[in-house]
Amino acid sequence: MTMTEKILARASERASLEPGENVWVDVDVLMTHDVCGPGTIGIFKKEFGEDAKVWDREKVVIIPDHYIFTSDERANRNVDILRDFCMEQKIKYFYDIKDLSDFKANPDYKGVCHVALAQEGHCRPGEVLLGTDSHTCNAGAFGQFATGIGNTDAGFVLGTGKALLKVPPTIRFVLDGEMPPYLLAKDLILQIIGEISVSGATYKSMEFVGSTIESLNMEERMTLCNMVIEAGGKNGVVPADETTFKYLEGKTSVGYEPVYSDAQARFVSDYHFDVSKLEPVVAKPHSPDNRALARECKDVKIDRVYIGSCTGGKIEDFLAAAKVFFASGKKVKVPTFLVPATQKVWMDVYGLSVPEFGGKTCSQIFEEAGCDTPASPSCGACLGGPRDTYARMNEPMVCVSTTNRNFPGRMGHKEGQIYLASPYTAAASALTGYVTDPRDFLM
Amino acid sequence: MAAPPPAAAATTRTGALTVGLSPYTARTSAFRRAQICRHRLPTLRCRRAQPLTAAASSSPVFHGECFVVGENIDTDQIIPAEHLTLVPSKADEYRKLGSFAFSGLPSAAYPTPFVAPGEESSRYAVIVGGPNFGCGSSREHAPVALGAAGARAVVAESYARIFFRNSVATGEVYPLELAEAGAWKECKTGDIVTVDIGKAVMINHTSGKEYKLKPIGDAGPVVEAGGIFAYARKTGMIASKASA
Structure with a gap:
């Protein structure tokens, strides 16, 4: 069996x-x-x-x-x-x-x-x-x-x-x-x-x-x-x-x-799968199986980045995003929303000092990179939710997100476009304002 | 256009429930029954003109206009998450869910809404869709919204697992599968269709074509009874209890 x-x-x-x-x-x-x-x-x-x-x-x-x-x-x-x-x-x-x-x-x-x-x-x-x-x-x-x-x-x-x-x-x-x-x-x-x-x-x-x-x-x-x-x-x-x-x-x-x-x-x-040969990928709108290499989408201009949810809002996800921001030393070019999944994740984002980041916490790195202040832990805008939900897409924007679904209307607006990506790819995209392969910052 | 069967024409806006010849099958709850009675369902379930038989009474036939959607219709499109604050087990919120059914469909691709503005229920009795209908979230609000809007059956190429199960468990809509791939593409919103569960066919009177359905099997009587609890009581699997 x-x-x-x-x-x-x-x-x-x-x-x-x-x-x-x-x-x-x-x-x-x-x-x-x-x-x-x-x-x-x-x-x-x-x-x-x-x-x-x-x-x-x-x-x-x-x-x-x-x-x-x-x-x-x-x-x-x-x-x-x-x-x-x-x-x-x-x-x-x-x-x-x-x-x-x-x-x-x-x-x-x-x-x-x-x-x-x-x-x-x-x-x-x-x-x-x-x-x-x-x-x-x-x-x-x-x-x-x-x-x-x-x-x-x-x-x-x-x-x-x-x-x-x-x-x-x-x-x-x-x-x-x-x-x-x-x-x-x-x-x-x-x-x-x-x-x-x-x-x-x-x-x-x-x-x-x-x-x-x-x-x-x-x-x-x-x-x-x-x-x-x-x-x-x-x-x-x-x-x-x-x-x-x-x-x-x-x-x-x-x-x-x-x-x-x-x-x-x-x-x-x-x-x-031979994982050593794989490249960073995204799922383009409006289906999680609409796969493309992140580098193939480098001309896709984006309006915002969202890092959060059960899929992409754990402490490892925030550590990954912080790693890209820390490596680049640059500021984000689009609004970047961070929603820790749980209270514990939030505490770790603020409390864990990371030797790899010179002893800084994720929250310090996010602040230096110009991200929005990490929000209260919840499902947040992953599924849109009530109109006043933090980071909900109330306009038809293009978002790179570490969440799990990019169906029409999933994060709020029916004409919104969601690119599902890893926290590395999401952070790299925040830094350029375009869908970006994280190798541009991590290699 | 092929003529609709005579009984369909006889079904008025008041619905088959009040047409004496049609013994209405008990649904799961009083408010569900009340909902069906109270609301304008212009294309409500009706009975064929043929003489009544025991078999016919347990094999519902639905007739009316169909609403056609595409492939991989997810539950966010069926009922957007902002409406999930509505609790399906509360009668007034149940009805409200119906008014939002399919409101997540992109307006450009679906210029005709499933529920007309200002209405609480839909004119479409049957939903026709492509493969993987109901994918995504496990929200039971999805089949509930379709049922509350007055739809009686979904005829799709295939289903996502949880939507299929929730449809049967609630008894809100019959989740029926087309036997042939791609058949759904031949239907257009507004076509007049008849879905005969006993014969496992869907007839499109507008195009004059007939489509085989996969038999719904043991799930049919559960939907017919009005969901798993009603079915279990009806068949003696669990003790019957006076449910409000």
């Missing part, structure tokens, strides 16, 4: 199973947030009763993160709905925010759910994590089966702890070779999506292996798995190893047991 098949077999108490089988699995963690939580709670109450209790108050994780720093009354109300429900149900893991004027006054507040789930130790090898967000697949970086579901399915899980899942066949991606210093995991996943298209992995699992993958830190593995949904993938997985175990140290007291694909496991197909 493959790793994904093994996780689902264990969760459904089966000795073995085949792709295509429908099985009832026990869910280890259910995550929801302010956009889908209120609807999920509504369905749970309607179907199980006003007085019903969730199946396990320690397995439900509720994370306000999407529409937080907004004066939109309905958005604020939705966070209140989450809070009331968590109080009533005594939900153990609720990362609340009450004081919107200063996120730092809210010690429990985390920020972007997928990054918070990892930071807080909810992503554990061998387990099943379901979330009401398509980027829940992010947690596959830990060798966890993780996928996005809708409100109705989540309402069912809230009441029963179970979900009916179809076992996906697995496509294996073997990435070998030394990662060049100008590439990031974002380049790898954009390369792969460009190869197999936005529906190339529909209903399938994507397993990432090879020497390059083994060399990646957890943040980079998350970037890779985060975007499997952009290829239609049901989930993505990276086999857990020492890097995984070390990351988890001190983050969770729950015992876990990683599983691995058998040597005889059947994969629907294998893709091989």
Whole structure:
């Protein structure tokens, strides 16, 4: 069996199973947030009763993160709905925010759910994590089966702890070779999506292996798995190893047991990449599979750069952007917006002094480069959101972004154009005002 | 243009629900039923003129104008994120979601809106689309918005997984697949179509062409019942409970 098949077999108490089988699995963690939580709670109450209790108050994780720093009354109300429900149900893991004027006054507040789930130790090898967000697949970086579901399915899980899942066949991606210093995991996943298209992995699992993958830190593995949904993938997985175990140290007291694909496991197909030969890429508007080399787009004039989200707003992403700014010593030519994914990332942006940058912090480098001050952690303008969302594209502009989707209207304006790129490429583009290959600054 | 079937012509603006010959299939909730009754659905689900049979009553037929979209229609285009503050399980917000259905489609490529300005529901009963319909976000607001606007079926070349599942789980729209690649390109917004789930066909009366659909299988009765909870209660999988 493959790793994904093994996780689902264990969760459904089966000795073995085949792709295509429908099985009832026990869910280890259910995550929801302010956009889908209120609807999920509504369905749970309607179907199980006003007085019903969730199946396990320690397995439900509720994370306000999407529409937080907004004066939109309905958005604020939705966070209140989450809070009331968590109080009533005594939900153990609720990362609340009450004081919107200063996120730092809210010690429990985390920020972007997928990054918070990892930071807080909810992503554990061998387990099943379901979330009401398509980027829940992010947690596959830990060798966890993780996928996005809708409100109705989540309402069912809230009441029963179970979900009916179809076992996906697995496509294996073997990435070998030394990662060049100008590439990031974002380049790898954009390369792969460009190869197999936005529906190339529909209903399938994507397993990432090879020497390059083994060399990646957890943040980079998350970037890779985060975007499997952009290829239609049901989930993505990276086999857990020492890097995984070390990351988890001190983050969770729950015992876990990683599983691995058998040597005889059947994969629907294998893709091989020699990473040492790859170049920085972008996804041009309006599809994540609209791949081009960054250098091929050097004549594309841009209006702004956005660095943030679950995909591109982790501390490693900000360190990467700072590296380009530090190497160039120049100032940005277009407005450059920085939205740390979580409160911890924000603290690190301000607090980590980096020897490689002469002891400076990322925030100092960003300030010297003329970037906008790093904003309060949340999903921000990645998905547009309410009109008053920080850095939302309210005009038809061209943006280079470290986020995950460049659909029409994704960051706000329907005629806006989004180029998805790595933090290296985003920072290099900020410095020139054009889509720019980061080798112009890093070599 | 081929003539539409007689029963379709008989379906008035008040909809088939009030036309005595059509036993309305129970939906998941009272407000969903109320929504269907209350709102103007000029092209609401109707029944063919043929004599009623047991099989016919469990195989819905939809008739009306279709709204045609392209490939890889993502859920941001179906319901832009700024409207996700609306909670689908609240009756008034459910209806509002319908009024924003497909408001994310670029206006240049789609000059005709799915929902006319100032309206709460759409004149289009059937949505026709290309491959990978509903890709992107897991927002259940997407099938809900289409259903709340009055659409009954999507006929696409293929679906993104989560949209398909959410359509079935909520029972909002039938996610039907065309058997032949590219067939969707032959339809134009405003064409009069009939979708017959039992026969697994879509007839385009405007062009006079008929298209095979892939059988929807076990998902059909779930949508018919009004979603997974309603289906589970109807079939005795879970105890029936007086749901408001």
